[in-house]
Amino acid sequence: MAVAEVLERIGYTVDFPEAQTCCGQPAFNTGYREEARQVARHFLEVFRHADYVVVPSGSCASMITHHFADLFHKEPYWLEQTRRLEPRVWEFSRFLLEVARVEDVGARFPHLVTYHDSCHALRWLGIKQGPRRLLWKVRGLRLREMEPAEECCGFGGTFAVKFAELSGSIARTKLDTIRQTGAEVVVSVDSSCLLQIRGALSRAGVPIRTMHLAEVLAHR
Amino acid sequence: MPREYILHKTRTALGRSVGQPPAPPPPVRMRLAELDIEARIQLFLEQIEKLAGKTRLACLHAEACAYLETLLAGAPAVASNAPFLRHCGITRLPSVRTGFTDAAELRAACATAHFGITSADYALADTGTLVLLSSSQEARLISLLPPVHVAVAPREKILTGLDELLALLPQPAAQTSSMVLITGPSRTADIEQILVRGVHGPGEIHVVVV
Amino acid sequence: MMASYQQKIRHTLDDPRLQSAIYAASGRLMDHRSHAVAPAALPDFQELRTQANLIKKHAIENLDYYLQQFESNLTSHGGRVIYARDGSEVVSFLVGLAQDKQARLVVKSKSMTTEEIELTDRLQHNQLETVETDLGEFIVQLAGERPYHIVAPALHKTRYDVAELFSQRLGVEREVVPEKQTKIARSVLRRKFLAADIGLTGANFLVADPGAVVLVENEGNIRLTTTAPRMHVAVAGIEKIIPRAQDLAVFLKLLGRSATGQPLSVYTSFLCGPRRPSEIDGPEEFYVVLLDNGRTKLLGDREKRQSLYCIRCGACLNHCPVYRKIGGHNYPWTYSGPIGAILTPQFQGVMQAPWLPFASSLCGACAEVCPVKIDIPKLLLELRSEVKKAEARERQGRLERLGFRLWAWVMRHPRIYEMLGLTAAAVLASQESNGCLRQPPAVLNRGPLRAWFSQRDLPALPERSFRQAWRTRARVTRD
Numbered sequence: 001m002a003v004a005e006v007l008e009r010i011g012y013t014v015d016f017p018e019a020q021t022c023c024g025q026p027a028f029n030t031g032y033r034e035e036a037r038q039v040a041r042h043f044l045e046v047f048r049h050a051d052y053v054v055v056p057s058g059s060c061a062s063m064i065t066h067h068f069a070d071l072f073h074k075e076p077y078w079l080e081q082t083r084r085l086e087p088r089v090w091e092f093s094r095f096l097l098e099v100a101r102v103e104d105v106g107a108r109f110p111h112l113v114t115y116h117d118s119c120h121a122l123r124w125l126g127i128k129q130g131p132r133r134l135l136w137k138v139r140g141l142r143l144r145e146m147e148p149a150e151e152c153c154g155f156g157g158t159f160a161v162k163f164a165e166l167s168g169s170i171a172r173t174k175l176d177t178i179r180q181t182g183a184e185v186v187v188s189v190d191s192s193c194l195l196q197i198r199g200a201l202s203r204a205g206v207p208i209r210t211m212h213l214a215e216v217l218a219h220r
Numbered sequence: 221m222p223r224e225y226i227l228h229k230t231r232t233a234l235g236r237s238v239g240q241p242p243a244p245p246p247p248v249r250m251r252l253a254e255l256d257i258e259a260r261i262q263l264f265l266e267q268i269e270k271l272a273g274k275t276r277l278a279c280l281h282a283e284a285c286a287y288l289e290t291l292l293a294g295a296p297a298v299a300s301n302a303p304f305l306r307h308c309g310i311t312r313l314p315s316v317r318t319g320f321t322d323a324a325e326l327r328a329a330c331a332t333a334h335f336g337i338t339s340a341d342y343a344l345a346d347t348g349t350l351v352l353l354s355s356s357q358e359a360r361l362i363s364l365l366p367p368v369h370v371a372v373a374p375r376e377k378i379l380t381g382l383d384e385l386l387a388l389l390p391q392p393a394a395q396t397s398s399m400v401l402i403t404g405p406s407r408t409a410d411i412e413q414i415l416v417r418g419v420h421g422p423g424e425i426h427v428v429v430v
Numbered sequence: 431m432m433a434s435y436q437q438k439i440r441h442t443l444d445d446p447r448l449q450s451a452i453y454a455a456s457g458r459l460m461d462h463r464s465h466a467v468a469p470a471a472l473p474d475f476q477e478l479r480t481q482a483n484l485i486k487k488h489a490i491e492n493l494d495y496y497l498q499q500f501e502s503n504l505t506s507h508g509g510r511v512i513y514a515r516d517g518s519e520v521v522s523f524l525v526g527l528a529q530d531k532q533a534r535l536v537v538k539s540k541s542m543t544t545e546e547i548e549l550t551d552r553l554q555h556n557q558l559e560t561v562e563t564d565l566g567e568f569i570v571q572l573a574g575e576r577p578y579h580i581v582a583p584a585l586h587k588t589r590y591d592v593a594e595l596f597s598q599r600l601g602v603e604r605e606v607v608p609e610k611q612t613k614i615a616r617s618v619l620r621r622k623f624l625a626a627d628i629g630l631t632g633a634n635f636l637v638a639d640p641g642a643v644v645l646v647e648n649e650g651n652i653r654l655t656t657t658a659p660r661m662h663v664a665v666a667g668i669e670k671i672i673p674r675a676q677d678l679a680v681f682l683k684l685l686g687r688s689a690t691g692q693p694l695s696v697y698t699s700f701l702c703g704p705r706r707p708s709e710i711d712g713p714e715e716f717y718v719v720l721l722d723n724g725r726t727k728l729l730g731d732r733e734k735r736q737s738l739y740c741i742r743c744g745a746c747l748n749h750c751p752v753y754r755k756i757g758g759h760n761y762p763w764t765y766s767g768p769i770g771a772i773l774t775p776q777f778q779g780v781m782q783a784p785w786l787p788f789a790s791s792l793c794g795a796c797a798e799v800c801p802v803k804i805d806i807p808k809l810l811l812e813l814r815s816e817v818k819k820a821e822a823r824e825r826q827g828r829l830e831r832l833g834f835r836l837w838a839w840v841m842r843h844p845r846i847y848e849m850l851g852l853t854a855a856a857v858l859a860s861q862e863s864n865g866c867l868r869q870p871p872a873v874l875n876r877g878p879l880r881a882w883f884s885q886r887d888l889p890a891l892p893e894r895s896f897r898q899a900w901r902t903r904a905r906v907t908r909d
Contacts, residue, residue: 001899016900018848021841027834029792031814035838042842067811123794152751156791161881163752163789165436168885169443170751170791199886202866223513226668226722230494233729242492246484248676251474301710323711327658331624347694359710360657364650382694383679390676393507393640393702398657398712401698406650410566410584411592411608413455419565419612420619421650421697 002218003056003092006105010096019046025063028071029157037071037078044068044081052099053089056214058121058190061091066124091121092214093130093189103137109219110140114183116174116197117150118190131189131213138216144181151177155196171200178208185209187216250383253346260345260378261429267348271404272417273425284372284428285309288337291370291426292316295334298326298366301357302339304374308430310337326359336366336422340373342388343427346381347403350427354398363402369422371402375429435760435785442756448586452757455585456748462691463745463799472687481680483803486739489638489671493729496638496671497720503641507703509716516723517547520665523719524549524628525556527661531715533558533627537619537659539645539652540564541632542580542742543667543721546764549630560630561622563651565615572599578758579766580744581689586757619651629655629713633666634741635681636718639674641702643718646685648696656701662713664701668720669738675700681741684801688743724777734809737772739802746796746806752789762786768796772809780817781824787813851895860890 004014024039043064047053055061065086072078096102115135121127135143154160154170161167174197178186186201186208188194198210231237255263265275278284285308292315299305299318311318316337320326330336338358342351350371354360363369379385382401392399406421417423432440442448467475489496501511514520527533536553538560544550550571553560562571566583570576572595577583584592589606596614597604605611631652635644643664645652656662672681678700686692705712729735747753747767758766762783763774771786780787787810796806821827840847857874860867866887870879882888 001896001903004900016897018897018900019844021844021847024838024841027838029811029814030788030830030834031811031816031818032831032834032838033815033818035834038838039841070808070811119791119793119795123798150795152791152793152795154751154791156793158878159788159791161878162785163439164881164885165440165443166752166755166789167791169755171886195889196886198889199866199882202862202864202887202889203868203885207864222515222519222722225515226513226720226726227494227497229722229726230497230668230729233726234491234493236492236494240495242495243488245488245673246481248674248679249481250676250679321710326711327624349694354705354709354712356708356710360653361711364653364657382682386676386679390674391640392675392700393503393642397507397701397703397705397709397716399700400653401694401700402696403692403694403698404696406648406696408565408612408649410564410569410582411587411611412589413458413582413585414608416609416612419616419649419651420563420623420654 002212002214003054005218006096006214007054010100010102010105012100015050017046017050023060023063024071025059025067026157028063028067033071040068040071041078044078044085047085048081050088052095053085054092054095055089056092056189056191056212058091058118058125058127059192061089062120062124064089091125091127091189093127093134094125096134097130103133105134105137105217107137107217107219108139109216111184112142112144112182113185113187113216114144114146114178114181116146116153116178116186116188116193118188118193119152121189122150127189131187134213134217135187138219141216144183146177146181148177153193153196155192157192160196167196168200171196172204175200175204175206179206183208185211185216187211187213189213250387252383252387253380255345255380257375257378260380261375264343264345264348264378265427265429267346268404268425268427271348273348273404273427276426276428278428278430281308281430284430285313287428288370288372289313292335296332297335297337298329298333298362299337300339300359300362303357304339305337305372308372310372320359321356327361327365330361330365333366335368335370336362336364337370337372338363340371340377342385343373343378344381344385344401345378350402351385352400352402353392353396355396360398360400363400364421367418367422368424368426369402370426370428372428372430378429433785435762435783438760439756442760447588448757449755451586453754455579455582456754459581459690459744459748463688463748466687466691466693472683478680478684479801479803482684482801483739485672485677485680486802487736489673490669490729490735490738493668493671496673497668499638500636500641500671503639504703504718505641507641509641509703509718512717512719514719514721517549517552520547520549520719520721521552521556524553524630524663525558527663527717528558528628531627531661533661535622535626536560536628536630537563537622537626537655538630539632539647539655540567540583541665542764543632544630544665545577547721547723549665561619561626563619563623563655564647565612565649568615568619569595572596576759576764579747580742586759623654623658626659627661629657629659629662631655631662631664633664633670633718634685635672635678636666636670637675637678638671642675643701644678645699645701646682646695646697648692650697653697653699656699657712660713661715661717662701662704663717663719665719665721668722668725685741685743688745688799688801728776731776733812734772734776736804737769737776737809739804740769741802743801745799745801749795749799751791751793751795768806769804772806772813775813775816780813781820784817784821787817848895848897851891855891855893855895858888858890859893865890
């Protein structure tokens with residue numbers, strides 16, 4: 001909802017096609033390409049006529065822009081649909097900066113915040129400075145970087161359950177890094193990372209909050 | 221026959237036929253920096269010091285020789301047959317043995333020597349590297365067996381870096397069976413990641429540029 | 431019932447000393463690398479990576495040509511090239527050579543390729559004493575174990591382990607200082623170097639023109655191995671080929687920096703054959719064994735053959751969040767880390783260790799640091815798909831497959847999706863102040879949910895779904 005609020009605030013008309021469900025990534029990542037294709041075709045149909053598709057998730061956006069082509073490399077019709085849709089698909093922070101060309105969305109959030117670079121956004125979509133520029137313009141917000149930065153949270157989709165202990169161990173290392181910043185809130189552009197981090201923080205009894213970038217930007 | 225089998229399987233896997241010429245390779249990519257000789261010498265000496273090597277810039281051959289004499293302090297040393305070492309007078313120093321042409325004798329001498337003295341065919345400034353080609357003038361074990369390696373090199377041999385070396389010497393095999401690039405003293409961090417110098421090769425190196 | 435690989439992983443995760451050793455060592459290597467490839471130190475790093483990828487692609491795609499060029503050039507300098515289809519042929523060659531030349535002692539430098547074919551063990555079996563000379567490998571050989579890491583084989587050993595090992599196996603007095611331990615190894619191994627008949631190495635690169643073996647090291651054991659004994663044998667996978675000596679300008683800049691952060695390793699040896707008549711020392715005989723062992727099979731896959739570009743720097747290991755937790759011994763084969771995860775299934779078949787391609791969070795750090803730009807995450811995804819296809823053929827994993835079929839069906843029916851979402855929200859509602867569930871309802875506490883909750887809490891779904899909120903908002907705006 002925060003995504004919609006921010007976009008409307010800067011002047012866009014937002015539509016939420018209710019027929020949408022998923023980009024297919026969970027099946028694709030687990031090796032079930034046929035099932036992923038079925039879901040991906042549905043996605044392409046639903047969003048066929050959108051001017052822009054704004055995606056509040058780095059991993060979903062990269063699934064669409066990087067992996068749909070892999071899925072449909074033997075199906076010319078769907079490959080064509082992918083090619084047509086792909087330039088209109090934008091991860092949320094990149095949409096704000098590169099399409100809407102705004103850095104200041106009039107937000108206010110007077111807290112100490114640290115930003116988690118979600119792996120897909122960082123490495124597949126080149127998202128690093130963007131969210132930070134947006135956060136710098138939030139009134140009252142203080143940003144402190146993690147050291148080391150850019151470490152995976154350990155979610156990895158089905159990895160989190162197939163290799164639960166390993167995933168948990170990686171998450172706990174991430175928690176240590178987060179705690180060392182002294183931040184009150186961890187912000188990311190990917191809900192899967194936030195799910196993992198929040199779940200780990202809660203289990204460890206650590207009162208740090210997690211928020212999606214959009215939620216911070218929606219704050220007044 | 222293994223050879224035919226492997227070549228055949230390779231060709232089949234790649235969809236190539238017998239005797240098919242290769243596709244054009246990517247062009248050779250080398251960056252040749254333009255550093256003048258003084259800059260090169262400075263950089264070279266700095267890099268060696270960073271690697272815990274000791275350096276000396278000598279203006280005269282005699283100066284180089286004097287440095288060696290002090291350094292050796294009469295301890296047994298083996299020097300290569302490089303004419304440059306003779307020009308500097310190093311081969312005449314009391315504890316220095318040279319002129320080896322027999323591998324077994326050389327090995328025995330190196331095994332007990334404290335110092336191994338060589339010249340250098342080239343040097344690379346940007347990494348502090350010595351380049352030694354095996355030849356009748358330079359035996360391989362001299363810079364390898366004794367615990368201290370001393371290299372005495374004429375300044376003109378110092379190149380900017382690896383790219384320049386490979387540009388000058390695109391076919392090392394034409395001249396030698398062994399070209400070795402030496403960048404600092406032998407080292408390891410295999411035990412608890414703690415840095416230790418002088419594992420199998422020399423633990424100490426001195427470079428004198430004349 | 432936990433699978434054995436899960437038990438091994440758990441065992442490693444539960445060992446704090448090991449955890450800290452792996453994490454610290456890989457962290458240090460990461461740091462050193464990042465300084466060495468920073469724009470200030472190496473401004474054209476990214477360009478070099480692109481170039482390295484192109485050169486390797488070309489070499490691999492024309493491999494038959496370059497193998498023959500290598501062979502012909504090396505032979506013209508007095509060397510001999512032997513082709514071996516598998517480990518047994520390598521062993522036969524070496525045993526035959528040793529018999530012919532009355533050789534009894536082999537000194538050996540670190541080589542993953544020889545580990546792959548278990549060469550040391552097989553030679554010892556054939557009464558050929560074979561001594562590892564790289565300090566880390568020497569330690570690991572004394573302990574009878576596999577190396578832990580491509581670049582740091584004895585990562586998992588403390589100085590006390592080493593002291594114990596040396597005093598027991600070498601009969602020396604117990605010594606715990608690493609500098610002194612190194613000196614002990616130096617003197618023990620020096621005797622071996624000078625007495626050995628055969629020096630056995632791998633190869634970092636095989637240069638087709640002019641026909642040379644390039645070896646890179648810090649200790650000096652490779653130089654000794656390739657100089658002192660009268661015969662040098664280099665065993666290398668056929669994929670090690672690069673076309674020209676001048677290509678080393680690209681690869682040598684990438685290898686040292688990616689592996690340990692060094693602009694150049696201490697010793698780089700460029701060896702073109704046995705010693706020439708005018709030279710004073712060096713081996714009299716020079717052999718290169720070109721090993722297939724399944725590489726020709728990998729060549730056949732256009733997408734996955736890039737796995738063969740690997741120059742064995744170990745950077746992917748050091749940056750992998752999974753490797754940094756489980757270390758080298760949890761990987762089923764010689765090659766560990768991300769590169770191991772893509773090589774093992776291709777060499778051994780996906781069903782040998784079907785879990786391996788899934789043991790990754792797909793974070794992409796490996797691809798980011800790979801000097802030859804192997805797209806490891808993409809290959810992992812392909813291998814996962816191959817595992818599922820193989821499982822379907824063998825009628826395994828039916829429940830999971832059914833689950834995903836159902837999932838895909840739901841995802842194509844948005845109203846059902848919404849309904850299920852509302853149900854889930856009701857079932858997984860939380861009473862906790864922070865909005866998270868500490869454990870699932872008992873009846874659901876199995877399978878993936880149980881696995882999730884074993885490690886983390888689960889944020890509850892909001893009472894009102896997004897769609898409900900959206901519709902309300904739309905009504906409000908209208909009215």
